[in-house]
Amino acid sequence: MFGxxxxxxxxxxxxxxxxxFSQESYDALRERSGxxxxxxxxxxxxxxxxxxxxxxxxxxxxxxxxxQIAERLPATLTLAFASxxxxxxxxxxxxxxxxxxxxxxxxxxATVISQFGISVxxxxxxxxxxxxxxxxxxxxxxGGYVPLTEDPGAWxxxxxxPALVTGVVSGSVITRFVRSSVLEALGADHVxxxxxxxxxxxxxxxxxxxxxxxxxxxxxxxxxxxxLLSGVVVVEIVFSWPGLGQLALQAVQARDYPVLQGAILLxxxxxxxxxxxxxxxxxxxxxxIRR
Amino acid sequence: xxxxxxxxxxxxVRLRTPRGPADVVNGLSYTxxxxxxxxxxxxxxxxxxxxxxxxxxxxPARVATVTGRAVLQGExxxxxxxxxxxxxxxxxxxxxxxxPMTSLNPVLTIGRQLVEGIxxxxxxSKQAARGRAAELLREVGLxxxxxxxxxxxxxxxxxxxxxxxxxxxxxNSPSLLIADEATTALDVTVQAQIIDLVEKLQDEHGTxxxxxxxxxxxxxxxxDRVLVMYGGRCVEDGTVDDVLxxxxxxxxxxxxxxxxxxxxxxxxxxxxxELTAVxxxxxxxxxxxxxxxxxxxxxxxxxPRCETEQPPLAVVSRAAAAGPGGAxxxxxxxxxxxxxxxxxxxxxxxxEVPRG
Numbered sequence: 001m002f003g004x005x006x007x008x009x010x011x012x013x014x015x016x017x018x019x020x021f022s023q024e025s026y027d028a029l030r031e032r033s034g035x036x037x038x039x040x041x042x043x044x045x046x047x048x049x050x051x052x053x054x055x056x057x058x059x060x061x062x063x064x065x066x067x068q069i070a071e072r073l074p075a076t077l078t079l080a081f082a083s084x085x086x087x088x089x090x091x092x093x094x095x096x097x098x099x100x101x102x103x104x105x106x107x108x109x110a111t112v113i114s115q116f117g118i119s120v121x122x123x124x125x126x127x128x129x130x131x132x133x134x135x136x137x138x139x140x141x142x143g144g145y146v147p148l149t150e151d152p153g154a155w156x157x158x159x160x161x162p163a164l165v166t167g168v169v170s171g172s173v174i175t176r177f178v179r180s181s182v183l184e185a186l187g188a189d190h191v192x193x194x195x196x197x198x199x200x201x202x203x204x205x206x207x208x209x210x211x212x213x214x215x216x217x218x219x220x221x222x223x224x225x226x227x228l229l230s231g232v233v234v235v236e237i238v239f240s241w242p243g244l245g246q247l248a249l250q251a252v253q254a255r256d257y258p259v260l261q262g263a264i265l266l267x268x269x270x271x272x273x274x275x276x277x278x279x280x281x282x283x284x285x286x287x288x289i290r291r
Numbered sequence: 292x293x294x295x296x297x298x299x300x301x302x303x304v305r306l307r308t309p310r311g312p313a314d315v316v317n318g319l320s321y322t323x324x325x326x327x328x329x330x331x332x333x334x335x336x337x338x339x340x341x342x343x344x345x346x347x348x349x350x351p352a353r354v355a356t357v358t359g360r361a362v363l364q365g366e367x368x369x370x371x372x373x374x375x376x377x378x379x380x381x382x383x384x385x386x387x388x389x390x391p392m393t394s395l396n397p398v399l400t401i402g403r404q405l406v407e408g409i410x411x412x413x414x415x416s417k418q419a420a421r422g423r424a425a426e427l428l429r430e431v432g433l434x435x436x437x438x439x440x441x442x443x444x445x446x447x448x449x450x451x452x453x454x455x456x457x458x459x460x461x462x463n464s465p466s467l468l469i470a471d472e473a474t475t476a477l478d479v480t481v482q483a484q485i486i487d488l489v490e491k492l493q494d495e496h497g498t499x500x501x502x503x504x505x506x507x508x509x510x511x512x513x514x515d516r517v518l519v520m521y522g523g524r525c526v527e528d529g530t531v532d533d534v535l536x537x538x539x540x541x542x543x544x545x546x547x548x549x550x551x552x553x554x555x556x557x558x559x560x561x562x563x564x565e566l567t568a569v570x571x572x573x574x575x576x577x578x579x580x581x582x583x584x585x586x587x588x589x590x591x592x593x594x595p596r597c598e599t600e601q602p603p604l605a606v607v608s609r610a611a612a613a614g615p616g617g618a619x620x621x622x623x624x625x626x627x628x629x630x631x632x633x634x635x636x637x638x639x640x641x642x643e644v645p646r647g
Contacts, residue, residue: 208396
């Protein structure tokens with residue numbers, strides 16, 4: 001990853017200095033940012049400092065990378081969790097209903113909706129929402145982010161549209177999974193045993209179908225959450241949402257290596273943590289995995 | 292004889308399949324008395340399982356059309372409202388399924404699966420239901436029942452799991468127990484244990500049992516009466532002795548002939564006599580023959596009507612077997628106590644060959 005970042009053509013020092021600069025100031029900045037050293041040394045230096053929590057200083061702003069990430073993190077966390085909530089609210093009922101009545105009208109409509117959600121570009125959906133709700137109807141602001149602690153009302157207003165866009169996209173993916181896993185759980189032999197015991201329909205469904213369909217749902221939700229946490233760049237830009245995706249994109253444009261490396265390190269950590277959580281949930285859900 | 296626990300009359304099941312409607316069960320009638328075991332035998336695809344699943348409304352309603360009458364203790368299962376049917380599943384009829392590896396929910400404990408069945412049919416406290424569950428597990432011979440309650444199905448062997456399934460089926464003291472290939476997936480020693488267990492429980496509780504199997508060895512061991520199914524029809528029924536010793540229908544004879552006979556003489560060079568198979572396959576339920584369902588595979592075909600006309604289920608007996616149309620026979624066999632006639636849907640009963 002480190003190598004890849006440095007392989008990208010373009011000189012960060014040149015970009016930081018603008019169009020007119022002297023050789024002296026160029027060399028000075030190069031030395032200050034450690035870019036004059038061999039790449040291997042740069043890597044180990046960075047890696048060693050990263051282990052102590054020091055991710056370096058941004059070439060562009062001069063702020064520490066950790067503070068820049070910390071600044072963006074709340075916005076990203078907010079959007080990611082709101083989106084996954086929207087996604088689950090869409091996917092679980094829709095997937096379940098279509099699994100209960102396969103090939104029915106409901107199922108077909110659900111399939112069309114989720115295919116739509118998967119295939120329509122998110123920026124387009126975002127722009128349409130802005131045009132309708134911010135433009136024509138004027139109900140919601142077109143973008144921006146206000147922390148929850150400052151003004152909960154404004155926070156929710158600004159969160160609604162981006163969360164809906166990313167939620168619909170993730171929800172469409174999850175719907176397909178819910179449908180197939182519920183369908184599979186419904187066909188299991190033990191469902192018939194439960195019915196033969198004389199359990200009510202709801203009890204059979206909750207404890208012998210949904211409960212067993214949970215495992216694949218947890219997996220796919222984890223994957224979606226990891227994706228959302230690593231920043232949904234396009235949606236962030238459309239809604240001027242100051243998340244990590246935007247930060248990473250700006251870092252790429254400015255060849256701001258420390259920020260980019262910091263962001264990538266964070267994304268990798270997010271994936272690791274989510275995978276761990278998913279694995280832990282697995283063993284909580286399925287006794288066969290427990291030891 | 293006391294009033295039967297279950298009286299099935301002209302049961303028909305039609306399934307919607309991609310290849311058109313399939314007549315899986317075609318006019319099945321039988322009764323099960325209290326404490327009586329009726330074995331339903333037939334090869335795969337003869338409609339055995341479907342016929343009992345239909346009784347309890349366990350076939351998917353979107354694909355299955357069930358008609359006829361099935362009176363369980365005075366109430367018709369096929370016309371009762373779903374809510375009532377739910378109450379009957381359990382206390383009215385318990386069911387044991389074929390594969391113990393899949394018929395328990397893998398993510399719930401044994402205890403939970405027993406308790407929810409008990410609590411579905413009575414206002415029982417969790418604690419009391421748990422006690423009852425442990426008692427049931429002890430009754431079906433599970434070692435250390437208290438601890439078994441907290442175990443998951445994957446922690447038990449197949450035989451133990453089937454005992455749990457039986458415990459679940461018995462948890463509401465049903466008047467009818469339906470065992471659908473309950474021992475097929477188990478090895479022979481476990482099979483024998485399960486059969487003994489069911490017989491013992493049946494003696495204690497006077498439960499009527501429908502035992503579905505394709506294993507004629509099991510039939511001889513457990514059944515009072517046998518019903519042979521083929522192509523969704525009953526082709527022969529009667530007491531175990533009548534059907535197994537004096538089979539009248541060519542299909543039953545074929546089925547019996549395909550059993551290995553351990554007493555058969557071994558050839559001079561140690562050669563074992565070959566098994567006689569019934570050639571061919573059962574007719575697809577989407578395309579049943581117009582006449583006798585067995586006609587396409589029948590080695591006898593002694594009557595020209597067989598091809599075009601379905602022979603009625605008529606009483607046969609050894610005395611009457613001399614002439615075609617055993618229906619005129621004077622009645623049931625004496626001696627088996629059940630007092631039930633030996634019937635077969637065939638015009639070819641005179642071909643009877645005593646089985647060696």
